[in-house]
Amino acid sequence: MDALTSGIIKSFLLHFALAGMLFASANLQMSKPTVMQVQLNPVMEETPDEKVVSAISVDQQAVERKVAELKRKEDAQKRAEEKRIRDLERRAVQARKDREAEARRIKKLEQQRQAKLAEKRKAEAQAKKAREVEKKQRADAEKARKEKLQAEQAAKAAAEKRKSEEDRLREAEAKRKRQEEEAKRKAQEAEQARQKALQEQLLQEQLAQEQAARAKIRQQQVLGEVDKYKALIMQRIQSNLLIDEKMKGKQCRLNIRLGFNGLVTQAKSLGGDKLVCEAALRAVRMADTLPVSKDKDVFEQLKNINLTIKPNL
Numbered sequence: 001m002d003a004l005t006s007g008i009i010k011s012f013l014l015h016f017a018l019a020g021m022l023f024a025s026a027n028l029q030m031s032k033p034t035v036m037q038v039q040l041n042p043v044m045e046e047t048p049d050e051k052v053v054s055a056i057s058v059d060q061q062a063v064e065r066k067v068a069e070l071k072r073k074e075d076a077q078k079r080a081e082e083k084r085i086r087d088l089e090r091r092a093v094q095a096r097k098d099r100e101a102e103a104r105r106i107k108k109l110e111q112q113r114q115a116k117l118a119e120k121r122k123a124e125a126q127a128k129k130a131r132e133v134e135k136k137q138r139a140d141a142e143k144a145r146k147e148k149l150q151a152e153q154a155a156k157a158a159a160e161k162r163k164s165e166e167d168r169l170r171e172a173e174a175k176r177k178r179q180e181e182e183a184k185r186k187a188q189e190a191e192q193a194r195q196k197a198l199q200e201q202l203l204q205e206q207l208a209q210e211q212a213a214r215a216k217i218r219q220q221q222v223l224g225e226v227d228k229y230k231a232l233i234m235q236r237i238q239s240n241l242l243i244d245e246k247m248k249g250k251q252c253r254l255n256i257r258l259g260f261n262g263l264v265t266q267a268k269s270l271g272g273d274k275l276v277c278e279a280a281l282r283a284v285r286m287a288d289t290l291p292v293s294k295d296k297d298v299f300e301q302l303k304n305i306n307l308t309i310k311p312n313l
Helices: 002-030 048-240 274-287 296-302
Strands: 252-258 264-272 304-309
Touching (some): 048 274, 252 274
């Protein structure tokens, strides 16, 4: 409310100051000097006094309209502020009512909870008492059952002991026989396993010896074929080699790589006399393809070979 009163006062002072400014402006216009003009055919004009009165009247009306407008706005603002305050008060009252209702609801819930808790405690106490009674009854029944069982066991003790001893003797005899049979069976199995392992060892040794012999024979065959084809390749290169007296006593080492059909895929010098190397490389290129074996093992050792070329002079 203090803020509203202060706003109204400030608005009234502002309107009052604006009215004073408008009135002062009107007075200044009244004191402004006029210039007399003379015309041959003068038109009827208002006198300066009439103009001043008219200006003062117009300015006064504008001030009154402005004051009325400001008053309407002030009244509207005042009504809006009063409405806002009433809304706030109404919401505050409603909030207080809501809080009171919530407090009552919580209090009721707490009372219900306490009542349920009391009921639960009472039920638990009753249940505990019932369990104790039931436990005592079970203990009495168990005691009676044990006493009866002990009496029955005492009556059967002698017969059971005799029967148990007889069963024990029979089981011991049966166990002894089973152990003897198991030991005999294990001994036979161990002997059989030893004989089998010995046979397998002998067989593996024989197979290894045979494989080594076959591998050795195969290696010799492969080496023989490799030497054979190396000689054929050397012969082919020598047949295409253009020799000169300057090459006498000289040589060149070549590395030659071949395709599966004997096609020369690469040839390069590994060192030696330059003249012999150039002639040897030229002879290889002239040959284009060189003899190779269709045997895979032989070809594997021929596809990348090193040869020493010596001109036959």
